[in-house]
Amino acid sequence: MNQGEKEEYLRDYAVLKSQGKPFFPYAVAKDAAMAAVVMVVIISLSLVLGAELGPKANPTTTTYTPRPEWYFFFLFELLRVIKPPSFTGLAMIGIPTVCLILLILLPFYDRGPERRPERRPIATLTGIFVIAAMAYLTYQGANAGSPTSIDLKTPPAVMQQGPAVVAQFNAGRQVAAQSGCLACHKIGDNGNDGPGPPLKDIGTRLPAQAIARTLTNPTSPMPPFQECGTQGPGQSAVSCLPPQKFNALVYFLSHLKSK
Amino acid sequence: MRLPKLPAPPLPAALRPKPPRPGTANGPVGRIDAAREAGTTAVDWVDERTSLSGGMRWLMFRKVPKGTNWFYTLGSATMFAFLSQAVTGVFLAMYYDPSPTHAYESARYITNEAFLGAFVRGMHKWGSSMMLILIFLHMGRTFFFGAYKYPRELNWVIGVVLLVLTLMMALTGYLLPFDQRSYWASVVAVNINGSGPLVGPYLADFLRAGPDFTATTLSRFYAIHMLLIPGAIAALIGAHLYLVAKLGTTAPPWLKAEPESDLRTTEA
Ligand code: HEM
Numbered sequence: 001m002n003q004g005e006k007e008e009y010l011r012d013y014a015v016l017k018s019q020g021k022p023f024f025p026y027a028v029a030k031d032a033a034m035a036a037v038v039m040v041v042i043i044s045l046s047l048v049l050g051a052e053l054g055p056k057a058n059p060t061t062t063t064y065t066p067r068p069e070w071y072f073f074f075l076f077e078l079l080r081v082i083k084p085p086s087f088t089g090l091a092m093i094g095i096p097t098v099c100l101i102l103l104i105l106l107p108f109y110d111r112g113p114e115r116r117p118e119r120r121p122i123a124t125l126t127g128i129f130v131i132a133a134m135a136y137l138t139y140q141g142a143n144a145g146s147p148t149s150i151d152l153k154t155p156p157a158v159m160q161q162g163p164a165v166v167a168q169f170n171a172g173r174q175v176a177a178q179s180g181c182l183a184c185h186k187i188g189d190n191g192n193d194g195p196g197p198p199l200k201d202i203g204t205r206l207p208a209q210a211i212a213r214t215l216t217n218p219t220s221p222m223p224p225f226q227e228c229g230t231q232g233p234g235q236s237a238v239s240c241l242p243p244q245k246f247n248a249l250v251y252f253l254s255h256l257k258s259k
Numbered sequence: 260m261r262l263p264k265l266p267a268p269p270l271p272a273a274l275r276p277k278p279p280r281p282g283t284a285n286g287p288v289g290r291i292d293a294a295r296e297a298g299t300t301a302v303d304w305v306d307e308r309t310s311l312s313g314g315m316r317w318l319m320f321r322k323v324p325k326g327t328n329w330f331y332t333l334g335s336a337t338m339f340a341f342l343s344q345a346v347t348g349v350f351l352a353m354y355y356d357p358s359p360t361h362a363y364e365s366a367r368y369i370t371n372e373a374f375l376g377a378f379v380r381g382m383h384k385w386g387s388s389m390m391l392i393l394i395f396l397h398m399g400r401t402f403f404f405g406a407y408k409y410p411r412e413l414n415w416v417i418g419v420v421l422l423v424l425t426l427m428m429a430l431t432g433y434l435l436p437f438d439q440r441s442y443w444a445s446v447v448a449v450n451i452n453g454s455g456p457l458v459g460p461y462l463a464d465f466l467r468a469g470p471d472f473t474a475t476t477l478s479r480f481y482a483i484h485m486l487l488i489p490g491a492i493a494a495l496i497g498a499h500l501y502l503v504a505k506l507g508t509t510a511p512p513w514l515k516a517e518p519e520s521d522l523r524t525t526e527a
Binding site for chain 1: 366433
């Protein structure tokens with residue numbers, strides 16, 4: 001807007017304002033009615049749906065998959081959809097940050113004098129698109145299966161050893177997926193990149209025994225995962241895996257190798 | 260032509276008629292009258308010492324433009340949801356204990372035992388959803404009405420900061436009941452934060468109070484959730500509303516001001 005357009009706007013606005021009604025009581029009455037509606041909705045939601053309290057937080061359990069509050073679904077889903085392999089960290093935070101900067105600077109790059117939505121097609125369509133995208137992502141996020149699957153191809157080296165071994169590998173993959181490792185580790189395309197290192201090629205770095213040792217006796221913050229019945233005195237017995245599952249997990253991890 | 264004034268007859272002072280004292284023209288002020296005027300008197304008393312009435316008149320009797328409709332109630336509805344959160348939050352804080360060993364127990368006590376505890380917790384929980392929905396609707400309204408344009412740019416900027424702060428309220432509040440859901444969601448959220456560029460790791464360390472999720476993390480989230488951010492939100496709502504009152508709310512964009520001559524006849 002140039003100076004002339006600014007002055008014209010202020011003049012028009014002064015006229016429209018002088019033709020309006022006083023804030024009190026006219027606008028106040030509407031606001032109060034709306035506030036009453038808000039109150040009724042909040043109270044009804046509280047009475048009907050209440051607030052549940054799940055089981056107590058247990059940093060050592062591993063079968064829990066994190067799920068955010070619904071209004072963050074779109075963000076989580078966005079992070080899942082955009083997964084450029086190399087700079088995930090940047091994409092995860094970078095994209096929302098860029099969106100936020102674009103949002104906050106909006107009045108500084110959209111400076112045209114026009115205000116009617118139908119005469120600002122770019123702004124209006126962008127707005128509608130963003131709302132639709134957020135609604136879609138929220139819907140997807142609400143319906144998405146919990147991130148308890150690891151989509152990794154069974155490596156050919158394992159394939160060659162016959163169905164029994166493949167079954168062992170797949171069982172291990174399932175244990176890993178269900179044990180909450182993905183909260184801290186990235187395995188292939190799944191899971192969070194951090195605080196733990198990605199496990200995609202852990203088999204190249206560590207032999208099976210070392211992996212088993214890491215699991216039973218990890219460095220903080222990783223919680224220990226023990227074979228049931230092997231805990232020493234004083235060790236937490238909160239989470240343990242049956243030996244069969246524990247071995248499958250170790251087998252799975254030790255066969256994640258970079259080619 | 261003025262007549263010369265005659266001197267008063269030389270009566271002794273005691274016999275001269277008393278001129279009425281100021282304020283007694285309609286008879287003496289009785290207690291009933293004083294009681295009837297108590298409200299005004301009290302307001303006058305305060306106003307004499309604070310001069311608030313000018314500001315109140317400026318705030319309450321400013322005009323809202325022609326065509327102001329229900330969409331314009333969304334901002335104040337957001338503020339109302341925030342106030343509801345503040346009130347229910349105070350009641351929750353009376354019972355809540357932000358230590359990792361007691362947090363869950365206190366949340367359980369609120370939910371199952373405290374008088375109306377589950378109700379107040381439910382209001383706080385659903386109130387947060389309501390506030391977020393309302394803030395998004397309000398933002399949508401100002402966006403589609405072009406209300407962020409000159410001269411209200413600053414109000415939009417303050418609004419976006421309020422939006423971010425509100426989202427941070429939701430994030431920090433989610434950990435407090437300390438059940439499985441809240442714990443693991445927060446671990447992941449903070450980790451995601453930590454993977455961000457530049458400030459990411461520092462922000463994550465600040466939130467966690469160190470490199471790991473520890474006992475202090477919970478009390479830190481609590482302090483941020485119930486002191487730091489609400490204070491900032493309240494202050495920024497103040498600034499937001501000051502600008503709203505100062506600049507006036509926009510008229511709906513499709514209204515055109517009628518020519519001046521019309522104005523003169525309607526004003527007359
Ligand atoms: C805590 C959150 C917020 C509160 C309590 C709040 C409150 C209000 C109120 C009461 C008004 C008066 C007009 C109306 O109700 O529509 C207003 C106007 C406005 N708000 Fe907000 N608001 C909040 C967040 C936001 C956000 C997130 C944005 C946008 C990013 C925003 C941008 C604006 C703008 C541009 C105006 C001027 C609108 C006009 O003049 O027509 N506000 N706000």
